[in-house]
Amino acid sequence: MSETGKAISAAVAYVSKVGVECEALAKLIKQELGELFRQGAVHSSYEPGEWSSSYRTDATGWVFSAAAWTVPLAAKGKPEATVHLAFQMSFLCDDAEGGFSPEPLLHINLWDAPTNVRSECYMGFEMSGISAKSMARLQDASARLFRWEAEEGAVEQWTYSLPLAALNNLDDIRSQVCAPVRMLLANVDDGEAALDDVPNAVSWSVKDGMAGFYQVVR
Incomplete structure (x- = not known):
């Protein structure tokens, strides 16, 4: 067997293994x-x-x-006020749409519509409607939470991101996904402050000369 042939077989087997691991991770996050x-x-x-x-x-x-997994959350007592919590695995992020990340990312979204990577409703750039609070932090490269302007009385939409490879066990899921989500659902300002203490939470900055595009800075 040629070295090229062995390399192809190994690469395909590796991608298949990654898929199995990602599905197992998604199952744990949902649980x-x-x-x-x-x-x-x-x-x-x-x-x-x-x-x-x-x-x-x-x-x-x-x-x-x-790939993305989404669950609707109906506000108790206000069933018409439904938001959608999702987590999105993005494997190819080294371009403008992905944020120029050198590695795959996990995005956690709370939006008014389901995250769907086969439609136009998924985490990626170009992006508009970002709140003034987020823009200030994006300007100084310290933004760990994207926040969108919300109408009075509406639930504020947000997204934060983690390196996919940073989630290796149950404790990682609980500390980096569940704990921040719990705080953000309770109070977005408090949740954003808590993200500053999550070691693996991705920081974002503006991309010079590319309005609506942002890049990973760490």
Whole structure:
């Protein structure tokens, strides 16, 4: 067997293994977030629906470039006020749309619509409607939370990101996904402050000369 042939076999086997690991990670995240919805203030405030998923392939159609899992959260007492919590795995992020990240990212979103990587509703750039609070932090390269302007009385939408490879066990999921989500759902300002103490939370900055595009700075 040629060295090229062995390299191809090894690469395909590795990609397949990554897919298995990512699906297992997604299952654990959904389980842990499910537990979060059954306790404390989150349980008192929101009623979760059923999870849905979406997958996107790269331009060649050979491999997945992104995947997302989304659950609707209906505000208790106000069923018409439903938001959607999601986590999105983005594997190819080294371009303008991905934020010029050298490694895959996990985005955690709370939006008024489901995250769907096969449509136009997914975490990526170009981006508009960012709140003044986020823009100030993006200007000084310290933004760990994207926040969007919200109408009076509406739930504020947000996204934060983690290196996908930083989630290696159950404790990582609980400390880097569940704990920040719990705080952000309770109070966005407090949750944003808490993200500054999450070692792996990604920091973002503006991209000079590219309005609407932002880049990973660490």
